Amino acid sequence: MNNRSAPAYKTAKKLNNILKQHLHLNNYYTVNSSNELAQNLTRLTINDNHRLITLDIKDLYVNIPIDETIRTTRAQLLKHNDQQTTNQICNILGTILRQNYFAFQDNCYQPDKGVAMGSPLSGTMAEVFLQQLENLHIKPLLDSKCIVFYSRYVDDAIIIYDVTRTNPETIIRQANSMHSNIQTSPTLEADNRISFLDILIIRKPQQIEIDIFRKPTTTDTTINYLSNHPMEQKLAAYRYYIERMLRLPLSHSRQLREWQTIRHIATSNNFPITLLHKLKRQIQHKITKPPTTKNTENNTKWATFTFSSPYIRKITNLFRHTNIKIGYKSSNTVAQLTKPASDRNIPPHNKSGIYCLTCKTCNLSYVGQTSRNLRTRFQEHIRYIKTNNPQSAYAQHILHNQHEYGTIAETMTLLQATKTESMLLPFEQFHIQSLHQAGKLIHEQSHNDPNPLFQLTFSHPPPTRPKTEQ
DSSP states (O other): OOOTTSTTHHHHHHHHHHHHHHOOOOOSSBOSSHHHHHHHHHTOOOOTTEEEEEEEETTOGGGOOHHHHHHHHHHHHHTTSOHHHHHHHHHHHHHHHTOOOEEETTEEEOOSSOOOTTOTTHHHHHHHHHHHHIIIIIHHHHHTTSEEEEEEETTEEEEEEETTTOOHHHHHHHHHTSOTTOOEEEEEOBTTEEEETTEEEEEOSSOEEEEEOOOTTOOOOOOOTTSSSOHHHHHHHHHHHHHHHHHSOOOHHHHHHHHHHHHHHHHHTTOOHHHHHHHHHHHHHHHHSOOOOOOOOSOOEEEEEEOSSGGGHHHHGGGTTSSEEEEEEOSOSHHHHHSOOTTTTSOGGGSOEEEEEEOTTTOOEEEEEESSOHHHHHHHHHHHHHTTOTTSHHHHHHHHHTOOOOOHHHHEEEEEEOOOGGGHHHHHHHHHHHHHHTTOBOTTSOOOSOOHHHHHHHHSOOOOOOOOOO
């Protein structure tokens, strides 16, 4: 159930921020990252009687009981807030959480349990529900030493238990009996090893060791270095790989092996090794330098630019010393490249967009826009000419100069196909300025003052790749 387009989405986001201020969760057993878990595990002292098991909670969000979770939230809020504040928060919370309806086969349904996946409140409600269960059922197991370690990341839990006090079947049964809505999927260790998140947990006689875990289906594919994407996006995967390698408590030999793996992935995707070493030094400096606190006001805004070529930075660099941060999006994606073109077989003159009409006598052109198909617009221009109606600049040019016009195939060209009406005027002005600068625009068509952004594009055309000898 996706809640992002729901009417109460923004209200849920605001309420979630309020809950963070007023709701004080213990978070005794939760971790925020695999690195935090790895640090906790490597500090443990274990013995030969200890074993590893992981539990994956099945379909957590859709099984959260709404009324019970609201009651738990109310009890938690009353510990640190007055009755009026608690009532206001819980009333709004109940209204939002009960908007968990969905449509299926033209019918609307509302389940009696479950929170929407896309709601900002879902993660918070899941924590309220699970932490209550952990306090009631997991804490006694820890106190009795049946299990010596328990930690959870969202809906995945890792447990170290003592075989002299309990067994896997008992742990699984106790986990599944914590609540009627909760069912878990267990995984037992094999060869003293078990994977959890992106780490491999290795049980030694007296301690836990950590290695990096990759699924068998993992490939070496990242955004290729030669691809037309922002460098930030190209390096994102390697920034994550290197920072994980440096932050996890890996042995020296495992860290060297991981570095060789990262180098192999980078080489397979045409990355220069020197760039990888530079990135590694930057991350090492970031990890080792003392953290600096910056007094920045929370008024930063984001603007998105389509990354067509590196020259786009000549524009985005203008925002460098402002409170506007720049994000890049790319049309050069697998989804875009593999998306079936619905208008691939449509003739250009049956499309809408920006067009030019060329005079057969002087070869100068007129630029126009239309939200209808070009064929209809061409017929209108011809009607203006035949009825001696100078309504369009192209008709004025033909009539006043007694020049020759031709058929649609001879004179009309689609410059930019678009179905978005808001983009018609910018595209039209761009092509008018382009033809005017090239001296190919008819004199009857007026043009605005040169747009500096358009001018930047004309003066810095995208680079062409040199042909390689076969």
